[in-house]
Amino acid sequence: MSAQTDRYTIAVTRYFEAWNAPDAQARAKAVADAWTPGGSYTDPLAEAGGHDEITAVITAAREQFPGFAFRLTGTVDGHHDTARFSWELVSESDGSAPVAGSDVITLDDGGRIRTVLGFLDRVPTAA
DSSP: OOHHHHHHHHHHHHHHHHHHOSSHHHHHHHHHHHEEEEEEEEETTEEEEHHHHHHHHHHHHHHHSTTEEEEEEEEEEEETTEEEEEEEEEETTTOOOOEEEEEEEEEOTTSOEEEEEEEEEEOOOOO
16 A cells, blocks of 8 residues: 555545544544534535534434444545545444445645545435
8 A cells, every 4th residue: 555545545445434424522522533613514415614614514314313323435545635435324233234435635735635526426316
């Protein structure tokens, strides 16, 4: 694994630590560890800037899907300061994954996330 590939993998690992943090305090710390102070997160359902707003988006998703965890699918790919990866939101009880997506992140020189552009590839249909 090259140093650059390792840099992408570390950033994505921190990203998932934030999304899977079990409580508000751990989530806020994980977001601060993963993102730059002025970092952003954008997907079709949310747009957030700064640690507090990013933490709020993650908290809302966790509240909407209790008992689920975000998991990497496949490998992280990247070049320069940009990486992409795919993920699923997996039920911890039955292993179902009703939500999946792909994200593109940009990193600062220290390997922290500056931007996330998220895409939803699979979402549950309305009942």
